[in-house]
Amino acid sequence: MGTPAEKDIDITSTYVSIDRECVEMVVAYRSTLSNQQEQREMGEKGGIISRHIYDQHSNQINREICEECNQLCNSSGWCNHCCAKRFQQDFKNWTSGNDIVDKFIQDVQLKACNSDETLEWVPFEKFKDVTYLSKGGFGTVYRARWPDGYILRWNKTKWDRSFDKDVCLKSLNDSTDISSEFLQEVRSQLKLRKKSAAIAIYGITKDPVTNNYIMIMDYAKEGSLRKLLNNKFNKLDWDDKVAHIYLVINNLNEIHKEGLVYKDFHPDFGMCRPVSQLKASNEIYGVLPYVAPEILTGQEYIKSSDIYSLGIIMSEILTGYPPYHDISHDAYLATQILTGLRPKIHCSIPKLLMDVIKRCWNADPDSRPTSEELLNIFNQWKTEEWGYFIDKSSELYKQIQEINKESTGYDPKNFVPNPRAFYTSRLLSFSNTSIPRNVDTCVDESDEAD
Numbered sequence: 001m002g003t004p005a006e007k008d009i010d011i012t013s014t015y016v017s018i019d020r021e022c023v024e025m026v027v028a029y030r031s032t033l034s035n036q037q038e039q040r041e042m043g044e045k046g047g048i049i050s051r052h053i054y055d056q057h058s059n060q061i062n063r064e065i066c067e068e069c070n071q072l073c074n075s076s077g078w079c080n081h082c083c084a085k086r087f088q089q090d091f092k093n094w095t096s097g098n099d100i101v102d103k104f105i106q107d108v109q110l111k112a113c114n115s116d117e118t119l120e121w122v123p124f125e126k127f128k129d130v131t132y133l134s135k136g137g138f139g140t141v142y143r144a145r146w147p148d149g150y151i152l153r154w155n156k157t158k159w160d161r162s163f164d165k166d167v168c169l170k171s172l173n174d175s176t177d178i179s180s181e182f183l184q185e186v187r188s189q190l191k192l193r194k195k196s197a198a199i200a201i202y203g204i205t206k207d208p209v210t211n212n213y214i215m216i217m218d219y220a221k222e223g224s225l226r227k228l229l230n231n232k233f234n235k236l237d238w239d240d241k242v243a244h245i246y247l248v249i250n251n252l253n254e255i256h257k258e259g260l261v262y263k264d265f266h267p268d269f270g271m272c273r274p275v276s277q278l279k280a281s282n283e284i285y286g287v288l289p290y291v292a293p294e295i296l297t298g299q300e301y302i303k304s305s306d307i308y309s310l311g312i313i314m315s316e317i318l319t320g321y322p323p324y325h326d327i328s329h330d331a332y333l334a335t336q337i338l339t340g341l342r343p344k345i346h347c348s349i350p351k352l353l354m355d356v357i358k359r360c361w362n363a364d365p366d367s368r369p370t371s372e373e374l375l376n377i378f379n380q381w382k383t384e385e386w387g388y389f390i391d392k393s394s395e396l397y398k399q400i401q402e403i404n405k406e407s408t409g410y411d412p413k414n415f416v417p418n419p420r421a422f423y424t425s426r427l428l429s430f431s432n433t434s435i436p437r438n439v440d441t442c443v444d445e446s447d448e449a450d
Contacts, residue, residue: 074113077153084110086154087118096121100178101204101213108190115151116193119186120203122146122216127205130169135424139212142169143219150202166219167202175213186215188260225313226322226423233320238400241317242353243389246378248317252310253371256303263301284428288333289323289343291428293363293436296334304365310374311360312343318353319346321415328420334430338363340438348406350399352381363436 065072066079073079087109096102105119112118127144134141149162172185189201200218207214236244255262263286284295292308295301312323323343327333333341342361345354356377362368369377383391390397 078114079154080113083112083154087112094121096204096206098178100183104183104186105204108187115153116200117190118151119190119201120151122148122203122205124205124208124214127167127169133168139170139172139175142171143167144169146202146216166221168199168217168219169205169214170217171207171210171212171214173212176211178213188258189215189217191258192255192260225316229316229320238350238403239389242378242381242396245314245317246375246382246389248313249310249371249374249378252306253375256306256371261301261303262306262309284430285425286428287423287425288329288337288428289423291337292365293338294365296338296428296430297436302365303370304368307360307368307371307374308362308365310371311357311368314353314357314360315343315345318349318357321346322417322421322423325415325417325421327418329418329422330420331430334428338436348403350396350403352396352399361438363438 068082108119130142130144146165146167149165152160193200203216205214290309290312292305381394381396
């Protein structure tokens with residue numbers, strides 16, 4: 001593929017792709033449910049849909065008996081014993097050219113208990129219409145069409161596949177010599193695929209020009225969170241925004257329950273690594289506005305570092321503005337963040353939500369809420385009423401109504417970004433020894449609704 005000319009385009013999200021979650025999850029999951037009552041219980045707003053609801057339904061399906069070996073299938077249409085045997089018989093028909101990659105994929109295939117848990121080696125020539133999308137700190141992102149598509153199930157004599165699937169090809173820089181870090185990212189993404197806590201990964205391929213390895217991932221049709229907010233912010237009501245935040249919190253909670261942290265959590269894709277293998281080097285990569293203060297001082301990434309980033313994302317969803325859009329993202333901003341600077345709040349926000357955001361922004365990692373605690377807070381505001389998220393009897397709803405009476409509305413698309421505001425991952429080579437602290441002057445208290 002080589003190195004294309006840079007385009008003025010938002011990074012295609014492979015994590016916080018709100019519209020993909022909100023639309024495709026609803027369509028795909030509802031199509032599997034025959035009972036209309038179950039469809040109503042899932043809710044009309046995609047933001048409150050989470051994969052665990054689908055999993056609970058799937059677990060109630062009567063387990064099938066394999067017609068070949070008469071053993072119970074692990075999930076509908078998938079016999080672990082027979083599928084592993086078919087994968088093993090096919091090992092001689094493919095190779096990545098790298099023993100480490102081959103053994104990794106083979107191990108994944110032999111242990112897969114359903115199609116969500118498997119990977120394939122896919123020769124690059126199998127992809128059509130490969131188009132450059134964007135470039136970030138860790139690699140380059142392409143869109144492609146995969147005529148064969150990923151594996152769904154075994155159908156007597158062949159694999160049923162998704163066919164003619166649009167995918168995202170994410171090439172990682174300097175991966176010609178495969179590393180444990182690359183394979184760990186692949187394994188972590190695969191582990192979370194069924195929970196929909198991360199974008200689905202289908203396999204691995206290789207760039208024939210650069211020889212960099214490429215992850216084959218689901219394509220987020222609506223692009224990044226920033227693109228959604230740029231295009232549709234004025235169409236999002238408070239219910240929509242809170243529902244979207246709930247979905248992001250739910251997905252992050254699934255990740256944290258697996259003992260993982262995102263490490264580079266922002267509206268572009270972040271590395272997802274085990275907590276026990278975080279300190280690979282002293283270098284810090286990320287998008288500065290979303291990086292927790294303790295990370296800027298050289299401390300290790302922990303779950304509460306993700307929570308700080310989540311707080312930044314929450315303010316972005318509620319206001320429509322990217323954080324620190326009007327100032328340079330440089331060493332001075334890093335120092336200001338350490339001394340308590342936080343993103344400006346450009347509109348009225350319910351006090352309940354502002355209080356949550358401030359807790360996430362706390363300079364002390366131990367004082368931030370956990371993802372589970374945040375999920376419980378938002379669950380208190382959630383209604384059972386079909387088509388809505390916020391309970392109309394809740395205090396949050398009352399605060400929103402007060403804001404709606406007073407607010408004249410605004411358009412965040414009118415902001416002028418600083419030319420040195422960067423929203424892609426890069427090396428943050430700042431030397432900071434300051435102790436992070438909190439300052440309240442970064443938020444205009446008059447903008448909170450009591």
